[in-house]
Amino acid sequence: MNKTVTFCLGMLAAMPAFAEIEFAGRAGGDFRYFMQDPAYPEQERKQLSVFAEPEFYTQWNSGDDSLLVKPFLRYDSVDDNRTHVDMRELMWLHVADDWETRVGIGKVFWGQAESVHLVDIINQTDAVEAVDGEDKLGQPMVNLRWYNDYGTFSAYILPYFRERTFSDNEGRMRPPLPIDGSAAVYESDDEERHIDYAFRWQRSLGMWEVGLSYFDGTTREPELLEPDLTTESPVIRPYYAQIEQVGVDVLTVQGAWLWKMEAIYRTGQQEDFGALVAGFEHTTVGVFDTQYDLGVLMEYQFDERENNYFAIAQNDLMAGLRWVWNDIDGTEVLTGFVQDLDNTDTYSAFIEASSRITDNWRWSLDAYFFASDTPDDTYYFIRRDDHLQFTLEYFF
């Protein structure tokens, strides 16, 4: 990290001292209520938490250079692992005519699907944040993006690996023994200092969006090692293998329809495997003579892996509704149901609703449900973790 510090200092020196700093961000609190008694004795039913994500931005060279600093802090009343701090972004962006560089810590999203993000691999999931897996830890990177008539080419050097976050003993949504994220085992002797590489090409072709990607380095999604039950307080340890992954993502627009597909092939873990998600989103504008938009989503999820804690989308079907009110408060409701096609007793469901109270305040109400009677299914471990989460956020 010393190099990064030296680099950042160099960059700051190049920045005129009179640069104006914009300050923005969000802060808030959330309350989780679990609808059943916990499956494991140490766990709680109520969880209260507060968080803040301030943002500092400045630009110079008439906007060709900019710096964004965005730390994130959370305090949780129950789960010590959920109480955490992360630098979400500390990014220097330099823009030229047909290329740009991003150096620092940041977040990158790849892909087109809604229910599973297979292709998206640059950032580690901040799994204690939310079950949907869409919160990410800041990833140190050097990124070059080059664009022309043939699309956008991106290359990434990722010099430092971020370990996935997991709930502790008191936290819900975990296997019977907690996963000790800090006791991670690596295939590479360089451990989290292994340098990873990634490449991506993305292009719009009329009604089509096409992307190809390649990743070589430490897997973001660990495998779990058998706990040593002879020790006094056994834990599950994550194992991070060296992998190669190729991905393809495609979207096409046909009137009110969006057709989406993502597929990957990954080698280097216990088994080489392919995975796929494909489906559609159909939006009706002004449904039933109202101002509402109603979207219908359906996605099929496939993963070759048989027995992996994180591979839950093995042969599943997601059906969902997106209801956009088009009102002053920006009210939106997204709800979905995911059915395992191999085990009828395994399914999950979610509702995510949010709206504005004033220009600065926003509430959201999320509900998640998990069910399984199959003892080796991931959802069996968290079958009693159905919960409601109410969040109040202030944007400044």
Place this chain on the structure above:
Amino acid sequence: MRLTNKFFAGLIVVAFASAIQAQTGNQTTAGDDATAKGLEIAKERKARDRGWNNSRSEVTMILRNAQGQEATREMKVDTIEVENDGDKAMTVFQSPRDVSGTAFLSFSHVVEPDEQWIYLPALKRVKRIASRNKSGPFMGSEFAFEDMTSYEVEKFDYEYVGDETLDGQDMFILDQFPRYEFSGYSRQRVWLDKEHYRVHKVEFYDKKGDLLKTLEFKDFKLYKDAFWRPMVSYMYNEQTNKSTELITESLAFDVGIDESDFDKNSLRRAR
């Protein structure tokens, strides 16, 4: 006799038919005149607004619902003129704060469906938008996406309706019928002044033919000695009593942007 009767009956049918034909013929001629004059006015309107190149504006949008609740949105809009096609535009929202940094990129087309993308800064995700959303509301306002896209002659069929004096200015009244199959409107009635061919008022009729919205343009300013732009646009929904006001806070032309600035990479960087 039978034959004669049949003969006469036939004669009557033929006479009646030709009478109808004559009548329709007359109507077609009158309709053709109105169509031709309508198209001529539309072409002149477009001709007077060609060559403005590109522009950047800061816009305040005030939304009001029937209960009097009011909300303000601020956005930056970059637009570039594309020859022989619809314009390209990028809109970046600055308030409310929870959508700050959210950006829309749209390539509007004359006949083909528009291409649109939205950038969601929290997810760092660029999403393609289904093209049949033109009739849907723009950011919860009374403006539909199709009201915000550039005016192209080929988007409509026309009919000249008549002349009228509005606010002391001589106006043409024109009916324009959207050619786009999934437009939210059956018809738009447009008032243009005869001097500069500037649109002052539009009435939007829904698919059932009922009056849905009225749009008024006010406070015209002249740019580059050739192009008139309204500083205030006021859209009123006649069926729900909701309204939206668009106020141009600043507007500049030839701001040094080109077509390559309207792509997904710029969308990601938008602030």
